Amino acid sequence: MTRRTPASRPDSRRRPVPETLHLSAALESTGWHPASWREPGSRAGELFTARFWADTVAEAERGLFDLVTVEDSFGLQGSGFGPPDDRTDRVAGRLDALLVAARLALVTEAIGLVPTVSTTHTEPFHVSKGLATLDHVSSGRGGWRAQVAARAHEAELFGRRSIPAVTRETLQDPAVVAVVEDLFAEARAVVDTVRALWDSWEDDAVVRDVATGRFVDRTKLHRVAAQTPWFSVLGPSITPRPPQGQPVVTALAHARTAYEFAAASADVVFVTPRDAQDARAVVAEVRAAEAAVGRRGVPLQVHADLVVALAADAAQARNRLDRLDSADGEAFTSDALVVADSPAGLVERLLLWRDAGIEGFRFRPAVNATDLPALVDEVVPLLQSAGAFRRAYTGATLRDHLGLARPANRYATV
């Protein structure tokens, strides 16, 4: 299958510092700290209800965030990369992220809804129509966090392929590296196919021509005919092209293979730098990945992930984390930098990272109940005063919020 993205040259130059940062919240149960569920106001007992999710996303929307992501995995949560553990004092269990996002569509108005959906075990045809429909039901606010499911125990839940167990020790093992490369190559084929299915209906395919009795013009419907080593899909989709043309595709990436996947497939990449200097290096790596995969069209938007624990000052914020750590019995660590700071301290860091080429931030609240309101009520106003963030939603779609144009349809004849 050939990739046909809107043509223009690869862009490895630095773009001008954006005037407007993109902000988002990563929704993960009651928060990202494993003890967050025990905090007052966490509403852990309501975690599996719609109201919990509706209230949480309403908070993010009050903060005018571009989007929320909804975390997901097939496996039950556990520590590390292995199978679930036997702890009963941590949150375990989660609802399907696409359904959660869809449930939020008619009870929110402006915020983008970006569920995590696997590229490994879910049929690309289902992924495509599910996300297209999310875009339809949200009137153009749908997105996708495309995620490779590389865990051995998750493959066993499906029983149709086996993936070797990966540990920190075997990570450099050539056999394991080959498996991971293959999963990412498959992920690229999945995103390509899903995007092709989104384009498989031209925008004006539904004609509803009473005179001729034709509901649709079949010349505007297209086979995708994807043949890959992993799957095949004929197409066209059963679902008309989504309002955004293509929902926004995002990916979280920490290393070369994943940067290249994002560069080939995504509109936005979430990265995890440790400091401003590292941020600069990561952005350079992302641009190198774009060149390596021959990305054409609009450059990847680079957003940084940060776990945030906020308090009146840095010391109190640190205390909060220590208290959470001791409740959990373990020091919390994360792939993303954990920032325990005051709102002003956080904002100072955000602006520094912005100068290093980071265009947006995806906040992972340590405790939703505490940190999400702090972000909305304290961090956002500071960013607004600094001229770095919007004061109202100006667009209607997620692409509008992100400043991404609606893509032309690859099949449309001009």
Place this chain on the structure above:
Amino acid sequence: MSVPEGKPRKQIVLGAHLPGVNHHTVWQDPAAGSQIDVKSFAHLARTAERGFFDLFFLAEGLRLREHAGQIYENDVVGRPDTFTVLAALAGVTDHLGLAGTVNTTFNEPYELARQFASLDHLSGGRAAWNVVTSFDAFTAANFRRGGYLDRSQRYERAEEVLIAVRALWDSWNSGDVPADSATEQFLARHGVGEFDVRTNQFDVRGRFNVPRPPQGHPLIIQAGVSDQGREFASANADAIFSPFRTLADAVPFYRDVKARAVRHGRLASDIKILPSAGVVLGDSAADAQEKARELTHRQVSPATALALAEQVWNRDLSQLDPEGPLPEFDADTTSPPRWRGRAIHDPDLNAVVARWREVAARGGLNLRETVIEVTARATFVGTPTAVADQLDDFVQHDGSDGFILHPPVVPTGLDEFVDTVVPLLQERGSLRTGYTGTTLRENLGLSPARAAQPA
């Protein structure tokens, strides 16, 4: 007088079907709205809830239908994803059951169990699954798996999917999430979600990651009336979607399925029989009949009549006059079907031809009129009072437990029914005036789902 003597009055179960891909949908109507816009779905669902319906129903098709090798253009084409629409509708309804048709051949049990359990949580216990096995290699072209499954294997797979999905739903007990910060227990016990299912078609194990759904098990609906289908349904299903619309056909089916359910150790009332039905209302009997006639002529245009006849004869009939006589030749039973992607096929085409000929001869009908006669679905026609009587009689005489209504115009096609017939059914005491339970299962008066085995 509509309740047979000595019998308690049955409550009528009502479902609303948002019709999509079929020739019954009159998309040409000036009132017809989008078939994709969520506003259409929300309007119909809210109308149904206003009329105290039990459920909202969506069909499924996983490949665009083709006729003579080309995508068929004349009916509605395209539909949104079922789970996604139903989850969104959960946000704008409070009581309505949300039923989705989802195939077992092109989905994996772990994902199906997660999706339906998630829908059940996100709707507060309103999810239902219409389990289907169709179609064939035609649909399989969009998927990595399933094309090689022949008919018998598809049913085997369907049964095994249901076994696996139930094992997953049962892998959490209802008290497994105390989320109690005082005792530091988010989970009540070790090993929640453990499962290990090995069948002919599946070898799946691990730990399921969705807590037990509010209904225990989301409802299972089955559509199909073969002996195999009846056995499967009477053992497993909470509702059957049946095609019988006359009491003569419907009563024996009703008795048979209820008796089978009892043989499987269930209550007769634990399986609801729900034929699909159309309603046409008018100011007088004659007015309603005229509207019904008009409707069927709009549904079966000359082009649609020919297309449907080509489906039966399996030949190119484009030279035929749709307002003329039926073709005199037999069906082509050796060539591959001209129609691809239709849900319901009668394998014996010449038996269908014979039936059509009989209908034509009896009524002195031309081809188009014959097609109208054999595919007509407007079962209940009359004034609101007459239709309320007909519906009530059908249910009280055990033709069914209720109906799945499919309005021909989306999304306003149920408005009039809800405004006029629903109050009459309520007056008769045959339709609720408020929702009594919080879950679909409770509203239907079904026994609770079998509790999970304690660990």
